[in-house]
Amino acid sequence: MIKYSGKKRVKCLLNNVLEIKKLTKSFGEQLVLDNVSLSLKKGMIYGLLGANGAGKTTIIKSIFDFVKPDSGEISLFNEKMPQSVEQFKKIGSIIETPVFYENMTVKENLLLHCDYMGEQFKNNIDRVLKDVGLFNEKEKMINQLSLGMKQRLGIGRALLNEPELLILDEPINGLDPEGIIDFRNLILTINQTYGTTVLISSHILIEVFKIVDRIGIVAKGKLIKEVSKKDLEEMDLDIEEYYLSLVKGGVSV
Numbered sequence: 001m002i003k004y005s006g007k008k009r010v011k012c013l014l015n016n017v018l019e020i021k022k023l024t025k026s027f028g029e030q031l032v033l034d035n036v037s038l039s040l041k042k043g044m045i046y047g048l049l050g051a052n053g054a055g056k057t058t059i060i061k062s063i064f065d066f067v068k069p070d071s072g073e074i075s076l077f078n079e080k081m082p083q084s085v086e087q088f089k090k091i092g093s094i095i096e097t098p099v100f101y102e103n104m105t106v107k108e109n110l111l112l113h114c115d116y117m118g119e120q121f122k123n124n125i126d127r128v129l130k131d132v133g134l135f136n137e138k139e140k141m142i143n144q145l146s147l148g149m150k151q152r153l154g155i156g157r158a159l160l161n162e163p164e165l166l167i168l169d170e171p172i173n174g175l176d177p178e179g180i181i182d183f184r185n186l187i188l189t190i191n192q193t194y195g196t197t198v199l200i201s202s203h204i205l206i207e208v209f210k211i212v213d214r215i216g217i218v219a220k221g222k223l224i225k226e227v228s229k230k231d232l233e234e235m236d237l238d239i240e241e242y243y244l245s246l247v248k249g250g251v252s253v
């Protein structure tokens, strides 16, 4: 099903692809990130889980330098920020709602993305469109797509450059049940085939939990807990109950 031209990457849980240390950010009086540290090893799928307004998007925007942290340090592929454009080209991303040129077709939008990311990725356009179920819509204008179709296209665009790191902010928002299942299978296949590292932020706990290796729970700007899925499963804990016990702060888990 998925056949990118990139070399098959070996899953290796040794190197940190992303490392965030003691990130702090305030907007005016509001402390939005409070000393957040986390790291993603190569090949890991990491779920950043938290309520609306918890700070997930601000963490992600800081990785791309769209938000300037007040303090802290971010390293991508073992290099400290600020990053070169070439480093960012190793990433595929969705940040908030994917934005497209509305008066261009699906295919034209992806071609434009390749102008920036690399001409060689034009060969991937048909494949990613098939992978996200939009091959038959490739000549449609963006303004003819439904919300869920735009979300699928955002996922396709994020995969176009055969990224080493995928950063997906709320990727399943707007997807129908079939779209969510397709998304899950697609991410797992890419991760297992190419060793692609994945960071997914979401407030849809159960769905994201199905595919992650590790979760970090963000509440009110703090990373209040990191735990591996394996450990949670061994403790026989339900992700929703676990999450609620942590954010309500009553139970020590």
Ligand SMILES: Nc1ncnc2c1ncn2[C@@H]1O[C@H](COP(=O)(O)OP(=O)(O)OP(=O)(O)O)[C@@H](O)[C@H]1O
Binding pocket: 027, 032, 050, 051, 052, 053, 054, 055, 056, 057, 058, 059, 203
């Ligand atoms: N540019 C900004 N100026 C002022 N406040 C901001 C700005 N960006 C985010 N915030 C505030 O920072 C807090 C965290 O927002 P953020 O978007 O990071 O949360 P989130 O966890 O991604 O939420 P959601 O799940 O709703 O997307 C919120 O209270 C938000 O209002």
